[in-house]
Amino acid sequence: MSAERWKEDEVLLERLRKGAPDAVNELLRLFQGKIFNLAMSILKNESDAEEAAQDVFMTVIRKADTFKGNSALYSWMYRICVNTCLMRLRGKRRNDTVSIEEFMPIFTDEGMHASPMDDWSKEVERKALNLELGQMIRKFTDQLSEKYKVVFVLSDIEGLSNEETAKILGLTVPAVKSRLHRARLYLREQLSRYLQEGNPG
């Protein structure tokens, strides 16, 4: 984080603490798109995301006092957003998460690939498949359990670094890396199966 950025965050927070109305506007201008996006990525539902975003902004305004400037404002806000979304997810009964273990690669006792491998990396470059693939990635991501989904959304969909994701979730970097890798292995397998079904033989 640049010193300049840090200073801007600090100024904005100080204004928030004092209750300046234009600070609230500034906060909204800077973050409402990002927060809504992140909430949508996790919750996949517009009205849930809207309510989550409301909660996030209220929490930020309420806790502006307690924010310690040892991380960037956005990473603090992401953290609040992730927590808020997870609480909402947990509040809902969800039956549609899949077990990630079923989608891990399978190896022989000697550690060789046990199932035949199909290389679809060229094939998916066909334009016609692009939109469909995007939808599939979203659908499969959505089926991940929370443990993997949140890491995947922050790192691979939001594009944060593993260090940033770790900080937001309060995990170690190796823990983030391993969850992320498993989520990708899962997604690779899901896409393989999906593409195979579409192209028998």
Next chain:
Amino acid sequence: MNCKELAYMLADYFDGSMDLRLREELDSHIARCEPCMKFAKTYRKTCDKTKELRKDIEYQIPQDVRDRLENFVRSAALKYPEMVKEYREQVDRERREKVTALLSAAAAGRLSSITALLVETHCVKCPECKEYFDKRRKAGNAGAAPKAIESHVALLMESLPPDEEFFLA
């Protein structure tokens, strides 16, 4: 290195964080192992496709959602200082009531032994409070204490366990 070990190292391999020595190991395995080559390619493609998706996945925040959110946050943020003020006033009120009750109990000689001990200990080093307590004991009347005394007494009560009654029934 076998295929399984390789599969679990792919993240570092592709994000560039793997050191050269290990990378060469993986390169040479992939070069002679077709399943691993296919696996690595499709793994890489999975990551790339997700990355591409990042651009499209920007959910545009719909105008009505934006408006509602802004209205909600603005009005709630404006009300917030009032809520805080109200809360503080309420806390003050409750504190004042407790202190008054303690002072009355003290004047009537009905403090619990631990509270009496706390008050005594405090009065030894605080002439202001000592004078006030003495005065109250003689006068025996109730009434609000001056702010300074109130804050000292409130502090005293904080050393008591929560919900402990400070006076004898």
